[in-house]
Amino acid sequence: MVKRFLALLLLCAVIPPAAAGRRWVLTMPWIPQAQFAGIYYAKEAGVFARYGLDVRIRHRLTEVDIFDYLKDPESELVVAPLVAALRHDNASAPLVNIAQFSQNSSVMLVARGAGVGRLGQLNSRRPDGSRRRVGVWRFNFDTLPKIFLARQKLDVDIVPVNSGISLFLWDAVDALAVMSYNEYYQILAAGFNPEELIRFRLRDYGLNIPEDGLYALRETVRRCPEECRLMRLAILEGWRLAMKHPNEALKYIRLYCDRENSAFDVAHQRWMLGAYSKELELGNPQLRGKLQRKSYDSTVKLLTRHGELASAPSYEDFCPALPREVKP
Known part of the structure; x- marks a missing residue:
C-alpha cells in the first residue's frame, strides 16, 4: 500500500x-x-x-x-x-x-550552370525568344521567391509548381525555387553534380x-x-x-x-x-x-x-x- x-x-x-x-x-x-x-x-x-x-x-x-x-x-x-x-x-x-x-531561410533558386551562369542571365531570352521561366510553389509559399525576383528586377515568367522537381528535370523551367534541405537534395539525387548547378540563396540577398x-x-x-x-x-x-x-x-x-x-x-x-x-x-x-x-x-x-x-x-x-x- x-x-x-x-x-x-x-x-x-x-x-x-x-x-x-x-x-x-x-x-x-x-x-x-x-x-x-x-x-x-x-x-x-x-x-x-x-x-x-x-x-x-x-x-x-x-x-x-x-x-x-x-x-x-x-x-x-x-x-x-x-x-x-x-x-x-x-x-x-x-x-x-x-x-x-x-x-x-532555406529557400533558394537553383539553375543549370550551363544556361544561367549568374543571376542577371535570367533576364536573357530562351532560344525560342521567350522569357526565362522560374518554377515557384503555389499559395502561401510563393511570396518570398516572388519578392526576390522583383527586388532583383528579373523579368521572367513564373510557373506555378505544386511540388517536386519534375519541371526542372524536363528543362521546362530555367530555375526552380527549392528548399536547401529538401528539393535541392532531390535534384542531386536525380544525377546532377553541385558543380553543374548555380544556387542563389535568398538569405544572401537580404531575405533571411x-x-x-x-x-x-x-x-x-x-x-x-x-x-x-x-x-x-x-x-x-x-x-x-x-x-x-x-x-x-x-x-x-x-x-x-x-x-x-x-x-x-x-x-x-x-x-x-x-x-x-x-x-x-x-x-x-x-x-x-x-x-x-x-x-x-x-x-x-x-x-x-x-x-x-x-x-x-x-x-x-x-x-x-x-x-x-x-x-x-
Whole structure:
C-alpha cells in the first residue's frame, strides 16, 4: 500500500497539473518528413507525456489551408512558416507564435550552370525568344521567391509548381525555387553534380526570413498559457533528442510515413534531418525557440513594402510572453 502511494506521488510530480487532462491536436503543413522530426520524437519517445501533454499529430490535406485547421475544434495547434502566418492573421481570429523553430531561410533558386551562369542571365531570352521561366510553389509559399525576383528586377515568367522537381528535370523551367534541405537534395539525387548547378540563396540577398513556427489562436493561448509553454519546451527537447539520436528519429519519421502511406527514402530523410536541424539554432539560448523582435519587424517591413501585408499585429500580441518567460 505504501509503495502504491509513493508511486502515485511520483506520477503526480512528473505530470504538470496544468497540462494534464486535455488532448491537443497538432497539424503539420504537409506530408510526413524529417522537417518535423523533433515533434515526432517528442510524441513517440514520451517527451510530451513527461510534460503532461496528450498530443495527437496529423498532417494537412493538400486542398485545405493550414490555418483552416485552427477553426476545427479538434485542432488547436499548427506548424507553418512565418510569412504565411502574417499574411493570414486577422482581427477576427488572431494568431499567436508559441515557438519559432527554423530561424533562417532555406529557400533558394537553383539553375543549370550551363544556361544561367549568374543571376542577371535570367533576364536573357530562351532560344525560342521567350522569357526565362522560374518554377515557384503555389499559395502561401510563393511570396518570398516572388519578392526576390522583383527586388532583383528579373523579368521572367513564373510557373506555378505544386511540388517536386519534375519541371526542372524536363528543362521546362530555367530555375526552380527549392528548399536547401529538401528539393535541392532531390535534384542531386536525380544525377546532377553541385558543380553543374548555380544556387542563389535568398538569405544572401537580404531575405533571411525565419520559417517554421508553432501557431495557435490567441484565445487558445489566453486560456491555456502554461500548456502552450510546456508544448514549446517539449518540442525543443524532442528536437535535441532527434539530433542526438538520428537513427531513432529516422525510425519515427518512417513510422509516420507508413501511417500516411507516404514514401520514405532513408537517404533523403537523413539529409533533411541534418540540414534542417542546423537552422534551429538550438545551441544559441537567445534564439532557441523564440521569434526575435528584430526578425519579426524586418519581416513585417518587407511584406508591407512589397504589398503583401496591409497591417500586422504588434510583436507583443503576435509573440506574447508565456508563464515564467522574459521577452527577448
